[in-house]
Amino acid sequence: MDPGMVCTLCQDPFGRDENIINSGGQVWHEGCFVTEGPNELILPSNSCVQCFQPFKDEEFYEHEGRKYCAHDFHALFAPCCSGCGEFVVGRVIRAMSQCWHPNCFKCVSCHTELADIGFVKSQGRPFCKPCNAEIKGGSKKFCQKCSLPIHGEHLVYKFQIVHPHHFNCSECNKQLDHRCKEREGELYCLRCYDNMVSAICGACRRPIEGRLIHALNKTWHPEHFVCSHCEKPFEGRRHYEKKGLAYCERDYKALFGEVCFYCNKPCRGEEVTVLNKTWCIDHFRCSACNSLLASPRGGARYADMDERPYCKKCFEKVPVELRRRLKKQSD
Amino acid sequence: MSRTLRKAVENAKQKKESEINLVEEGIAHLEEVPELFILHNLTKLCLSHNKITELPPEIVELRSLEYLNLFNNHLEDLPSTISALPRLRELNLALNRLCELPRGFGSFPALEILDLTYNNLVSSSFSANFTYLGGCLRALYMGDNDLKHFPPHIDKFTLLEVLVLRDNAIVEVPKELGKCIKLKTLHLQGNQIMAVPVEFGRLKVFGEQRSFRLGDNPLLPSLAEKVKAGNVKIFFDFLKTEEYNLIYLRFLDRHEPETIKRDKSGKKCRKTQKHKVPALKYETK
């Protein structure tokens, strides 16, 4: 201890075993630090009343006449979000006897924000009304292991509907997806399963030894998995399915049509046809910022320049002079 | 800002992400974050609405890149290495300040969609091997430039489905265009075109999912009338008639170019402060 050190208030030195309050680079006797109750702290006004540290960048929160640093203010007065665990500053959603950020309070099934549309509590979890209706109607499946809804493919294991990702392959321990197989009560990934059971070719019906191909829910000798039209084997090239048959890219395009403007492949999944072109729904994006323009729930909003799609925000950044000309031409 | 870019690069590296999207972040200098160019697995890079004036030659290191978007930047030049990007399928350079294309620009091995809309390109900007793009290119957008001519050897662009040359200064339509039989969209509005060749009649740019524009051109009266009527099929049928054949032959014989005055000084991309770096001198001893 610096022997010449004196108290900020009374200017007296400190006794040998006396407690010293050290705050913001200054020191006080215990008795000198607080005078009349906590409101009258003799403190440089740029320090937090809770931790006594000076404010960083002059930033503080005022609550009932007292100043706090951000950390202590949050710890004392701002509630924690049950969704993300962070403090909630600003709008607090109080629901199901917990606090939430408006964008953390979501339907556990479809992840829609619920703050402004209302919710239904079911099995202790919040759902939006449409999802709740689907659950009640039985059209939505729930995992019987974690009781969350199942999006995508489920697995039936020991008479229960479950998420496949709760299970690992009994042989290689890889996390499983819905394509895994059960054998004598154990689950296996396809590769391990095939190594145990000899597969039968979907074309020639003979067992397959060595390399095999999984496609169309069957197994095939590589040389027997062929395009249903030209009958050439795919040999690792991508195939396209239609009504349970496989086609090569060329024949699929010729027979069934729509090719995506971006990927130049037959459209996968839903397609969007506007501006004299067709896109896979995932490839229908703003030509400037690459953001998705169509939602699978229907509807696509876009602006048109040279028959390329733009989002509203990007189109507004196109020089006014050019936008005016484009508009004149389209009239 | 290079901080945002650095963070995105760091993130992509750690999480092995294959896409970087940094739209309107005030980025001016890519060379300040050299780590960007070691992302060999990057497939998509979107840097639209920034302030990039120069693309470092190291761009070629992004050898998995399939999509590069530089829409609305301040690019005045491109490095000649760019055309060596082996997998690039879409390149968007619209709304920049390009006056020329680099040497060898035609050698992209896989480019399918090229957007050069709203730059300052002129017919001499086409690099000598521009024609090589014809091997893959499906869509070429060059509206709002200062082209007097079509891209050279347009008949070599046999896969071309979309050709937009709106708002240039094109006088003549080459008869070779008739060989681009995959063309579904052809936009030639706002040029100096008086007549189209008879071979044009072969194009299938009308009907479902097709589009043709020729308005705002000093067309011969007989053509102007048909364009105005708005039925593209009737227009194309007319091109195939003996009557038009005669009109066109007469036109080729003696035509005094009639030009429409257009003031393009309002274009934003005109405001470039071109600072030419003096060429390095070789010292010969």
Ligand SMILES: [Zn+2]
């Ligand atoms: Zn504090």
Ligand SMILES: [Zn+2]
């Ligand atoms: Zn939260």
Ligand SMILES: [Zn+2]
């Ligand atoms: Zn589950």
Ligand SMILES: [Zn+2]
């Ligand atoms: Zn396994």
Ligand SMILES: [Zn+2]
């Ligand atoms: Zn077989």
Ligand SMILES: [Zn+2]
């Ligand atoms: Zn085939």
Ligand SMILES: [Zn+2]
């Ligand atoms: Zn696609």
Ligand SMILES: [Zn+2]
């Ligand atoms: Zn956009």
